[in-house]
Amino acid sequence: MGKTAINKSSLTISENGQEKPASSKRLEVLKTYKIYIGGQFPRTESGRYYVPVNAAGAKLANVCLSSRKDFRDAVVAARAAVSGWSNRAAFNRGQILYRMAEMLEGRKAQFMEELIQQDSTRAQAEKEVTLAIDRLIYYAGWCDKFQQVFSAVNPVASSHFNFSVPEPTGVVSIIAPQSDSLLCLVSVIAPVITGGNTCVALASETKPLCAVTFSEVLNSSDLPGGVVNILTGKPGELASWFADHMDVNATICCEKDSSMQKMMREKSALNLKRVTFYDKINWYSEEGQSPYFIMDTQEIKTTWHPVENIAGAGGGY
Amino acid sequence: MASAGSLTMLPDFSLSPRIDQVGAEERAARFTKRSIKKESKLNGLKLVLNMIDLTTLEGKDTDGKVKQLCYKAMHPHDAMPGLPAVAAICVYPSMVKVAKKALGDSGIKVASVATAFPSGQASRDVKLRDTKYAVQEGADEVDMVISRGKFHAGEYNFVFDEIAAIKEVCGEARLKVILETGELGTFDKVRRASDIAMHAGADFIKTSTGKIQPAATMPVTLVMLEAIRDFYYKTGKMIGMKPAGGISKSKLALHYLVMVKEVLGEAWLNNHWFRFGASSLANDVLMQIVKEKTGVYQAANYFSVD
Numbered sequence: 001m002g003k004t005a006i007n008k009s010s011l012t013i014s015e016n017g018q019e020k021p022a023s024s025k026r027l028e029v030l031k032t033y034k035i036y037i038g039g040q041f042p043r044t045e046s047g048r049y050y051v052p053v054n055a056a057g058a059k060l061a062n063v064c065l066s067s068r069k070d071f072r073d074a075v076v077a078a079r080a081a082v083s084g085w086s087n088r089a090a091f092n093r094g095q096i097l098y099r100m101a102e103m104l105e106g107r108k109a110q111f112m113e114e115l116i117q118q119d120s121t122r123a124q125a126e127k128e129v130t131l132a133i134d135r136l137i138y139y140a141g142w143c144d145k146f147q148q149v150f151s152a153v154n155p156v157a158s159s160h161f162n163f164s165v166p167e168p169t170g171v172v173s174i175i176a177p178q179s180d181s182l183l184c185l186v187s188v189i190a191p192v193i194t195g196g197n198t199c200v201a202l203a204s205e206t207k208p209l210c211a212v213t214f215s216e217v218l219n220s221s222d223l224p225g226g227v228v229n230i231l232t233g234k235p236g237e238l239a240s241w242f243a244d245h246m247d248v249n250a251t252i253c254c255e256k257d258s259s260m261q262k263m264m265r266e267k268s269a270l271n272l273k274r275v276t277f278y279d280k281i282n283w284y285s286e287e288g289q290s291p292y293f294i295m296d297t298q299e300i301k302t303t304w305h306p307v308e309n310i311a312g313a314g315g316g317y
Numbered sequence: 318m319a320s321a322g323s324l325t326m327l328p329d330f331s332l333s334p335r336i337d338q339v340g341a342e343e344r345a346a347r348f349t350k351r352s353i354k355k356e357s358k359l360n361g362l363k364l365v366l367n368m369i370d371l372t373t374l375e376g377k378d379t380d381g382k383v384k385q386l387c388y389k390a391m392h393p394h395d396a397m398p399g400l401p402a403v404a405a406i407c408v409y410p411s412m413v414k415v416a417k418k419a420l421g422d423s424g425i426k427v428a429s430v431a432t433a434f435p436s437g438q439a440s441r442d443v444k445l446r447d448t449k450y451a452v453q454e455g456a457d458e459v460d461m462v463i464s465r466g467k468f469h470a471g472e473y474n475f476v477f478d479e480i481a482a483i484k485e486v487c488g489e490a491r492l493k494v495i496l497e498t499g500e501l502g503t504f505d506k507v508r509r510a511s512d513i514a515m516h517a518g519a520d521f522i523k524t525s526t527g528k529i530q531p532a533a534t535m536p537v538t539l540v541m542l543e544a545i546r547d548f549y550y551k552t553g554k555m556i557g558m559k560p561a562g563g564i565s566k567s568k569l570a571l572h573y574l575v576m577v578k579e580v581l582g583e584a585w586l587n588n589h590w591f592r593f594g595a596s597s598l599a600n601d602v603l604m605q606i607v608k609e610k611t612g613v614y615q616a617a618n619y620f621s622v623d
Binding site for chain 1: 613614615616617618619
């Protein structure tokens with residue numbers, strides 16, 4: 001300062017009375033990327049963070065490095081939300097998923113910016129966001145329909161009306177794919193909550209920005225707190241807790257690492273969790289959406305209801 | 318009854334120490350900063366379990382429910398052997414006999430609420446007969462409520478005499494005096510009510526019935542513990558403490574233990590002098606104990622409800 005001649009008019013006086021050049025550029029307000037638990041945005045209990053970088057070497061943000069205690073807290077929130085969410089009318093769940101799509105549509109530009117920061121081209125980013133929105137709409141439609149498709153009236157040789165219906169399994173822990181952080185996250189979460197479950201999802205470690213912003217979408221979509229909880233951090237550190245927590249009913253893992261898969265299988269056996277691996281799915285293609293994904297976290301309940309002797313009426317079941 | 322025997326020695330209760338609310342709250346908050354992990358946590362949790370008064374005080378209580386609760390008291394979690402039993406079962410007077418029979422010679426005490434619990438809005442005669450009935454049925458401990466209305470009206474002598482009269486009919490049974498701090502309003506009044514209860518012959522002072530919010534909080538318990546401490550210094554007589562209602566998490570229970578140790582010392586760290594009145598705390602403690610032993614987070618599904 002003071003070495004070059006500066007026009008007096010461009011100077012401002014700082015607190016200590018010294019002259020300094022007026023900033024030509026406004027200081028940007030950077031977003032704090034926090035985790036999402038029970039409808040709140042806390043920082044990680046551990047106080048830790050990590051700094052993911054993109055291909056160009058630019059730092060994306062300081063992101064919460066969640067600990068097992070964050071996961072534990074998230075499971076408590078998810079468990080508390082199960083009865084409220086699963087007892088909602090299926091039609092209402094559909095409305096809420098549709099609302100999520102609406103909110104996502106409204107913030108398309110923001111998501112595209114974040115995807116571009118995370119190495120996508122503009123065209124790729126647009127494709128990913130629109131597909132994510134469409135996927136929510138797709139599952140919104142399935143909310144009150146998959147039960148009819150997958151329920152059955154069973155032929156039994158006694159005086160019983162016997163039927164089977166899918167019911168949500170409960171709390172689902174999800175380790176989301178590393179790539180295509182928005183579309184993949186939406187694609188794994190949507191079928192789980194469509195079926196009336198609640199979940200705790202670990203977002204992509206390398207590309208976490210969209211996941212955190214997506215939780216803001218959830219928060220403004222009438223989705224009750226605790227139905228979806230989103231953590232950021234390292235799968236290697238958290239996977240074993242995702243698999244062995246006794247209060248988790250099913251786990252979905254999208255990591256390709258076979259030793260991690262083996263470990264998760266073993267630990268999940270502790271309380272007979274359903275374990276599903278989505279490690280080879282192309283989420284952009286048609287196979288990336290299907291009502292069968294909903295069924296991966298459903299339990300079939302079969303009911304025997306006594307009736308009059310229906311054989312007399314010539315009934316076949 | 319040392320105090321009642323020497324009425325001239327009774328202090329003027331309107332001169333009970335005034336409590337610095339901000340100070341009490343900050344002091345209580347500081348107890349929550351202690352880090353208790355691993356082995357000491359496990360021992361703390363077992364101690365908490367051993368201090369619980371497992372409680373059911375519902376209009377819908379049945380013999381079956383009480384029997385089941387008694388079984389839970391004796392066998393908190395059989396899948397993990399070596400766990401201590403709880404301290405007592407806390408029920409209405411009409412359930413005392415059932416509980417007494419179900420607990421047999423397990424050593425677990427039966428505490429009975431009495432004196433027109435939870436409101437205490439009845440005549441002295443009714444309250445005395447209620448207490449007598451509970452004691453006759455076999456209650457080892459009696460949890461009475463004070464007349465909060467009279468207390469607020471400044472009729473401290475009425476409150477005092479009532480407690481002393483109840484104490485008399487308790488006989489061998491230990492008397493816990495419930496202040497119902499949620500209805501007292503200020504820490505000053507909690508302190509005053511504590512002093513009255515202790516001088517009138519309480520063996521325990523207890524925060525709440527569990528029917529009024531707020532129930533037990535750490536600051537209010539701190540005020541009562543300090544009253545116990547001052548009473549001990551003055552008379553040499555130990556008084557027990559029982560926070561009740563609103564303590565449902567192990568971590569919070571451990572904070573309470575820290576508070577007891579730092580205010581009253583280790584002499585109070587056993588179930589003869591300190592109790593938790595709770596129903597859902599037991600299962601949370603059990604879940605934490607199993608987590609400490611196995612390293613796996615637990616689910617409520619795998620623990621008996623009661």
